[in-house]
Each structure stands twice: as structure tokens, then as C-alpha cells.
Amino acid sequence: MAVAWPQPELPQVPGHSLPPLVYDSASDALVVAEPADGTATLYVCGITPYDATHLGHANTYLAFDTLQRVWRDAGFAVRYAQNITDVDDPLLERAARDGVDWRELAATEIDGFRADMTALGVIPPDAYVAVTERIEPTAVAVAELLAAGVAYRVPASDASAGSDGVDIYFDSTAAADVSPWRLGQESRLTRDEMLPIFAERGGDPDRDGKRDELDPLLWRAARNGEPSWESPVGAGRPGWHIECAVIALDELGETVTVLGGGSDLVFPHHEFSAAHASALTGEAAARIYAHAGMVAYRGEKMSKSLGNLVKVSELRRSGADPRGIRLALLAHHYRDDWEWTDASLPAALDRLARWRYAPVTDDGGASLAALREALHRDLDTPAALAVVDTAVKAGGLPPELRAGIRLLLGIELG
Structure with a gap:
């Protein structure tokens, strides 16, 4: 298993958070993100390592870092898994180019990602798993799906x-007959809406021989010039969605508390990862499907392509304080789409300076309670930052609020 990165310090803070309310894309509602057995499980889709971490990535991983921090403050144990898609067409194409x-x-880009996550103070996954480490169990899962007729x-x-x-394809129609999964259950898209997105995001709706375009x-199957592995279903390599389904099942069990990632993964990736997992187990893949918004730059969604x-x-x-980068991202609600500008980082650094040099005061715990309440309601980091700003304007930061800022927002004021 790949090594993640060091754990940031998580201080003890008086009191505790409530279990957070998190927006679930499947039900289009806020849902209490509370595990049944005391351990919250989280699966967040990781990088395809063919370029360096950009702010869109960081925005996603900070969203689910905030969720982990609120869970821990609410008294839950957390088991977190993240994959690395270290064999896929974009990576192979960039390497060939x-x-x-x-x-x-x-390997180079994974090391860079680790360094960026360490600098930003992101809590690492307990299981950080490269797809190339799970080829055999993934092939076994494909064989099981074949045997089950899906x-x-x-x-x-x-x-x-x-x-x-x-090549081996998933039968979406058959899967709906043997599992609780239904096409569109997470994305709430119609077939007409799905088809262009499917083609744009790695699907092949026009492939001859498929039972359904989607x-x-x-x-x-192995192609000349491409990496491949011998397996129970022949020489080749896994498709995109089955990789995450198998890693999530192996590391977190049948139904995770939250399945997360960027909003560009809602369809088809999370839709079909959930389908594969449900077809293998007969259970729902996740209780909540949560997604972070997209970050734009110069009028377009920030993307490698x-x-x-x-x-x-x-x-x-360039010398930017990573705490300032973190604050610039936390200034936007995790579900919002927004645009990075040249003013984003200076504004965040100004805020950091005001916080760092605020005098110590005492408000009887009121500001810490307000910070927790803001994050309880769908991880509302802009509201949480406003709580701290208000405390600074009122005279300063109580010691317990400083500890809460470090634990819940990941900002060490020093």
C-alpha cells in the first residue's frame, strides 16, 4: 500500500461538535452524516498522477478534510480511504507525449501531491491505495460480475x-434487477443528459457490441504498447469505475458513510462505482454522496486538459504561506463553483495576519459554539470564518477558539 503523508496535530478542544449535516446528491437534501457503529467511513477519489496538484484538487480534499475534523470533534472514529489512479489513459498519454x-x-506526481497535502495540513487517508496494487482483486471482482450475469x-x-x-462491460439493466442500485439514482440525470457527459468523461457510447450505450x-483487454496484467479474466487492465468500487469495499466494507469527490465525478464515475459495488454486495454503496464544487480560473473550470x-x-x-492558501479555499462553501483571482491569496493572507495578531480574550465559549454550529450545517466554512472575523473585531480570540480554529479549520495561528 502506498504511503500517504504525515498526520497534522489535532488538539483537544473543550466540548464537542454535533454530527454534521451534509448535502447528499442522491436525495437532494441535507442528511445527518452519522455512522451506525461509531466509526465514520469516508472514501474520496484520488488523483490521476500526470500533473501537479492544482487548486481544484486542493478544494476537494479540504472539503473532506473539514468533514473529518468535524467528525472527530463529534467523538467519532474515522476510517478514510483514497485511491491513486496510477494507470489510466490520461497518464499513459502524458507519459508518451x-x-x-x-x-x-x-511516482513523481504522487510525491508532489503528498508534499502539497502535507503543507496544507490535510489529514491523510488511513488507506492510500494505488490501483496497480489491486489488479488481482479487481479482476476477481470482474469475474464475479460475469458469473452473476451483470x-x-x-x-x-x-x-x-x-x-x-x-473487453468486459457492465450490464446496467441486469444490475438494476439484482441490487438496490438504479441508473440515475445519484446524479438524478435523464438518459439524454447522461449521454454527452458519458462520452466527455471517458465513456464510449458508440462502441459496437454493447448492450446499452451507457x-x-x-x-x-491488453493492447500493444499499453501496460497489462495477467488475470482471471484475461490479460489487460481495469476500467475506471471498478477500481474505486473494489478499493472502497476492501478498505471500508459494504456501505460507506460518505462517498466523496469533485462534482465532475457525480456522473459517470460515482454513479457506476456505486453500481459495481452494489452489484457485488447487494447493498447500497454509500449512505451519502457528497461533492465539492469546481474552481475556475480565467473564465474556465480549472483543469489539466x-x-x-x-x-x-x-x-x-513563490513564498505563499500554505495557511493563506488554505484560508483562500475555505472562504468558499465546498459545494459552490467559484473563480480564483489574483486577489484571492492576498485577501486570505490579510485575514490570517488579523487572526494571528489578535489579542487573547474570554467570551465564555460563545464563539467556539458558533464556529461548531457553522460547520455542523453542511460544513459552512465561510460562515465559520465569519465567526472568527467577528470575534477579532470584538476584541480578540479566546484560547478555546484558537484551539478550535486549529482543530476544525486546520489553521495554526502560532
Whole structure:
């Protein structure tokens, strides 16, 4: 299993938070994110390591870092798993473009991601799992889906001579007959809305031989020039969605408390990851599906494909205090789409300075209670920051609020 990064200090704070209310995309409602057995489980989709961490990534991981912090303050144990998609088309294409080995590129970018998360004070996952470490159990899961009649083979004319010559697809219609999953349950999209998104985000609706245009790939037969592994379902490599389903099941059990990621993963990735997990277990994949909004820059969603990236590592190299970067992101509600501007970081650094140099006061715990209440209601970090701003304007920061800022917002005032 891959090594994550160091755990930040989490101070003890008097009192406790309530279990947070978190927006669930499947029910379109706020739901109490409370585990049944005292241990909250969280799965957040990780990076495809072909470029450095940008602020869109950081925004997502800070959202679920905030959730972990509120859970811990509410007295829950937390078990957190995150994957690394260290074999996928974007990684292979970037490595070929740059003339480097795909494994070396992945290792370099994973190390950079670790450094960025450490600098930002993000709580690391308990299980940080590379897809290439779970090829065999993923192939076994695909074989189980075949045996259960919820997967099928499609001839692949361009498969390499050493493979079985077939790709394996998930049968969405059959899966709905044997599990609680239904197409559209999380995204609440119609088929007409799904099709263009599916094509844009890695799907192949026009593939000959599929039973349904929206059926996703489970296993890609070996092709010449591509990495592949021998397996119970032939030489090849996993599809995108089954990887996360298998890692989540292996590390967290049948139904996770929260399945999270960026809002661009709602469909098709989380929709079909949940489908695969439910078809394997007969249970719901998650109690809550939570998603962070997109960060734009210069009028477009920040993305590697567009190249309009503001990278955490570059901000750090320019001398930016990581606490300021963190505050700039926390100034926006995690579910909102918003745009990074040249004023974002200076405003956050000014706020950090006001907080750091505020005198020590005593308000009887009122500001700490208000901070907790803001985060209880769907992790409302802008409201939480406003609580601290109000306390500073009123005369200063009580010691217990300073501890709460460090625990719940991840900002060490020093």
C-alpha cells in the first residue's frame, strides 16, 4: 500500500461538535452524516498522477478534510480511504507525449501531491491505495460480475495477440434487477443528459457490441504498447469505475458513510462505482454522496486538459504561506463553483495576519459554539470564518477558539 503523508496535530478542544449535516446528491437534501457503529467511513477519489496538484484538487480534499475534523470533534472514529489512479489513459498519454516511463511520471506526481497535502495540513487517508496494487482483486471482482450475469464480453479487434481478445462491460439493466442500485439514482440525470457527459468523461457510447450505450467498461483487454496484467479474466487492465468500487469495499466494507469527490465525478464515475459495488454486495454503496464544487480560473473550470492551472506547488515556491492558501479555499462553501483571482491569496493572507495578531480574550465559549454550529450545517466554512472575523473585531480570540480554529479549520495561528 502506498504511503500517504504525515498526520497534522489535532488538539483537544473543550466540548464537542454535533454530527454534521451534509448535502447528499442522491436525495437532494441535507442528511445527518452519522455512522451506525461509531466509526465514520469516508472514501474520496484520488488523483490521476500526470500533473501537479492544482487548486481544484486542493478544494476537494479540504472539503473532506473539514468533514473529518468535524467528525472527530463529534467523538467519532474515522476510517478514510483514497485511491491513486496510477494507470489510466490520461497518464499513459502524458507519459508518451513527454517521452518518460508512465510509472516514473506517476511516482513523481504522487510525491508532489503528498508534499502539497502535507503543507496544507490535510489529514491523510488511513488507506492510500494505488490501483496497480489491486489488479488481482479487481479482476476477481470482474469475474464475479460475469458469473452473476451483470457483465458481458465484447470482442476487441485491436486487442494484442496474447490477450483473450475481449473487453468486459457492465450490464446496467441486469444490475438494476439484482441490487438496490438504479441508473440515475445519484446524479438524478435523464438518459439524454447522461449521454454527452458519458462520452466527455471517458465513456464510449458508440462502441459496437454493447448492450446499452451507457454500459461502462470493467476490464480492457491488453493492447500493444499499453501496460497489462495477467488475470482471471484475461490479460489487460481495469476500467475506471471498478477500481474505486473494489478499493472502497476492501478498505471500508459494504456501505460507506460518505462517498466523496469533485462534482465532475457525480456522473459517470460515482454513479457506476456505486453500481459495481452494489452489484457485488447487494447493498447500497454509500449512505451519502457528497461533492465539492469546481474552481475556475480565467473564465474556465480549472483543469489539466485546458492547462489553466493554479498549482499549489507553484504558489508555495513563490513564498505563499500554505495557511493563506488554505484560508483562500475555505472562504468558499465546498459545494459552490467559484473563480480564483489574483486577489484571492492576498485577501486570505490579510485575514490570517488579523487572526494571528489578535489579542487573547474570554467570551465564555460563545464563539467556539458558533464556529461548531457553522460547520455542523453542511460544513459552512465561510460562515465559520465569519465567526472568527467577528470575534477579532470584538476584541480578540479566546484560547478555546484558537484551539478550535486549529482543530476544525486546520489553521495554526502560532
